[in-house]
Amino acid sequence: MLISQDFKDELYKAAFNKHIDDFYVNPLPPAEDLVSRIEFLCNFRNKTIHPFPEELRDKKYKLPFSKRLFDVVVAGTALILLSPLLLIIMLAIRLESEGKVYYTSKRVGRKPFDFYKLRSMRTGSDKDLAKLAKEKNQYNTIAKQAEIDFSLPCPRCSVLPQGQHCSPVLHIKNYSICDYWYNVQKKEVAKSKSAFIKIVDDPRITKVGKIIRNTSIDELPQLINVIKGDMSIVGNRPLPVYEAEILTRDDMSKRFLAPAGITGLWQVELRGRGGDMSEDERKRLDNEYADHFVGNNYSFWYDLKLILRTVPALFQKDTV
Template sequence: MLYYIYIGNGQTAIDHLSKVTDGMFVTVSCADKAAVIIDGIRERYNTSILYEQTDPGKDCLDIACLHRRFPRVYITLITEGLQAEERKAYLLAGVSNTLPPQADAESIRSMTRFLQIRQKHKMQEFSRTHRKMLNTFHLPAWKRAFDVLFAACALVLLSPLLIGTAVAIRLESKGKVIYKSQRVGSNYRIFNFLKFRSMYTDADKRLKELNALNQYKLEEEIADCTPDIRFDELTGSPDEEADLLISDDFIIPEKDFLKQKAQSKESPFVKIENDPRVTRIGRFIRKYSIDELPQLFNVLKGDMSIVGNRPLPLYEAELLTSDAYIDRFMAPSGLTGLWQVEKRGGAGKMSAEERKQLDIKYAQEFSFLLDMKILLRTFTAFVQKENV
């Protein structure tokens, strides 16, 4: 999924670029509002800022601030042309590319291909860098033997369901039956995570068309959240200034910061009720976790175990590279795990920190007996239709 955040007010350029780009296209009037939106996007390597050139001095300040705050986001300047001295200033600020307001579709496709190659390279770089931090985890022989035996038996027993699901998906909509996404597993190793496809193949385009249905409507309905305050403009009383939170990029009253933080937790980037991108078959297989069954092939291949810590998307794994969480990746990646069955289906009510600590606990204590207990509780919770 590609995300384009257009900063500017040029309606002609906005109308044109929104038609030739694939993915989610959002327009905002200033860098502060763009920052709020980007904070809600997880796939930063798939995100590109399209910054409309206005005043080089102000532009470079805004772009430099965005680049420091979101170093993984690709910044493209929308301009008719640059002078030599302007080119250097924008480059130093963090601009990586330029496009004219009426860029043709081929130019956009070229940039898209580059972003995809860039994402793949960055992911490989992330994996290599962090694997050096670890004493490589090796799956015990007993666990690997159990995984192969369990996965093979399950695939044989569930083959009618797997075949029927594949046929139903293919009959309802064109496209590949299996969806692949890259996840980070044991030892920070990245692999292709398999699921049955539950969305239409043109889901990105549908999302773009359905942006108006987003119940949070990010485009220009975002309140002025981060005030544009400079250090030399602080003229409030000592009590007022004592309540300010100061970072490298912004200054904001603490009460406003806490309000924004609460809103960001409640409001995901895209939340559409009765999302029409999901197929009818997709809703059914998601409800009963049938879409997860292809991961049995991941188990046979050795990417995952039956029981372990769920493999994470890159954006989540990047947040867990400190010494406090590194043990989480010194364990098997699994179809089900300790936090999924903890509190008998109440895992969805757990905080992120509780889940992380349960993952670390499993990494440090896993055994054959613990795996059997987790499997039994997984089946019990599933029969009782609890949300695990």
């Protein structure tokens, strides 16, 4: 905790870089509030922060040997047999647009890893994602469009004398807001945001990209991920980091107890119904598959059934 006579931007930045929890500027809040805050910080530092809910913390994940053996054999064989097709598709991608024919991004399964796909979008289109996510995200609703409202008064500061604040004052976007009220609103915004992003009629997709996405050919480089052990043939979809961060903060983190996979329960169900699925349904299906690993209830035949269901589901119109 750092207390300053007045606010200085360079001092505030230095405190932030040194991981100072609280930065107070005169006039200070009541002494009892400061004591209460100090007690809270002391207790908080003695606690261990877990990414999983309490009931899942003792659950251990171990990939069954039969599943790993199946993954290596199938992925290795498929890469050899499909290599001519891969070469043709890569040539088509390169002829249509400049840039690398493959795409690498950080994804999260049981752990973060480099995720491989054939490029189906224009080079550099990632910079458009934030704007498109606001305008065309399938999982967004009007109720989920939330931002921090700097004009709303803090309820705790409102009961204090004029000029006093319940916590350090932050200066953001030409606004001043106390640290407590900023973080309260920030948590509410995080809860209201969709954990998943799927762009409707994505303008970033190329002509070749639309074909390989509809037929899932763009997923073939993930066979390399399978051989490396990052993924399995069947599992929960590996998530971009921004989606995974949201899910580890709610009761849907159970999905991370299952391996990341090329295909799985969610993908099969989604394609089978033509691409329409709510966010809650997607979370439920991910957790349902994870249940097979929480209690060591893995079934090779269940995975095989999902693989067989994947084949007809590939021939659909929607881009997943």
